[in-house]
Amino acid sequence: MTPQELDARIVRYGDLVPCKTAFIDAHTPGSDQKENFTIIGGGVSESPDQHVHIKDTPGFNIGAAGQPPKCRNSLHSHRTAEVFFVLRGRWRFFWGRWGTAGEVVLEEGDIFNIPTGIFRGFENIGTDYGMIMAILGGDDAGGGVIWAPQVIEDARDHGLVLAETGKLYDTRKGQSLPEGVSPMPLLTEEELTAFAEPSAAEVVPDFVARYWDLMAVAADAPARVIGPDALLTDRPGFEVDFITRGSIGEDAYTTDRHEVLMPVRGYWRLDVDGTRTVLNPGDTCAVPPGARRSLAPAMTGEASLYRVRNTDDPAGPTRAH
Known part of the structure; x- marks a missing residue:
């Protein structure tokens, strides 16, 4: 392998290209300062502005989220695995329909294999810009994000509409859904019952490993x-x-x-x-x-x-x- 070939397979931390419009909550107060990074594979970004560093996937995707203090990532779920480890900072992960079923605080190096079938969110509770690295299961990362209904409603109130195709439209920029394309439907109350509400006592022992x-x-x-x-x-x-x-x-x-x-x-x-x-x-x-x-x-x-x-x-x- 030549040096150029090896360099093409490395994404350096200092070369990461952020996207600030990756997801539906990009305008929602409290979530509007986060940065999303797609490192290996297309990830689950909903924005055409997302830069993909290495497109070929090895059976999973690698991404990252960077956030200043008190910035939050809204409640969502995935159809495949989502694993995070903390690279920098101190982070609170929370889960459940309203984010109140349970929570855990992770320090640098800690890893969280988040259970599938639950809504989850996270926020930087440190004092400086923080970064968490992510592993998403599957070459297509499960086909996208499933948002808690209130997240879609809040985003609409701040100008972002998610189409049923999984693409975002910014009404603040004069964008509107194409003819024949409907907004992403909200999950029904019956559908919401399929999402588990485990406590921290049920999740943390089997899904969190501490760095030390x-x-x-x-x-x-x-x-x-x-x-x-x-x-x-x-x-x-x-x-x-x-x-x-x-x-x-x-x-x-x-x-x-x-x-x-x-x-x-x-x-x-x-x-x-x-x-x-x-x-x-x-x-x-x-x-x-x-x-x-x-x-x-x-x-x-x-x-x-x-x-x-x-x-x-x-x-x-x-x-x-």
Whole structure:
């Protein structure tokens, strides 16, 4: 692999291109300052302005959300897995029809495998700009976002209308729905009953892993975070491992799976088919199947990263609520 080919498979944190009009709540007060990033795959953005860094998907999508303090992402659901880990800041995740069924606060490095079939939202409760990285199941990320009815109604009051096609129209800019296209219908009360309302006691133990717990577990070998035999048992169409300085050697290896590397702390030296680079926190690297690679911390000090690989499992909602 040439240096140019490897560079094309890396999205650097400093090169991320934000979209401020990605979703229906882009004008809603309290949510109008968030930035959405589509890193690998098309994601679930509803805006044609969304920049996609790497279009080819490995069986899942990678994205990110950046938000200033007190900025909130509105209640929504997905048909496939949605996994977040905190890169920067302190975040509160909440869920349920009105966001009151349960909540959990995540610190830097913590990971949350959000149960499918629930409405969820999140907000930056830190004191500075924060960033969370996301893994979405499936090549098409489940076909889009399912919004809680009040989110669609609030957005309409602030000039944004979501069409049944999943495309946004901004009435403040004079846009209107094309002839023959209807607004996205609100979920009925009967349909809403299908969305679970689990408590924090039901969710947190089985769906959240804490960074410092993972650092301890991965002291000598990579920690299995998400997978059929992992700390957070699941089969979402991908698996997630957590790697530290002491849990991986410098020996080269290959795999027949797509592998995405996402550093959390420290700097990581990566060699792929004879080409060397360094990955920094917030970078995302997609290593193709069959490539010979080695991975090791490039400097002394704390070092950790999440490694995501595709599996043969379907990307649908495989978890029990």
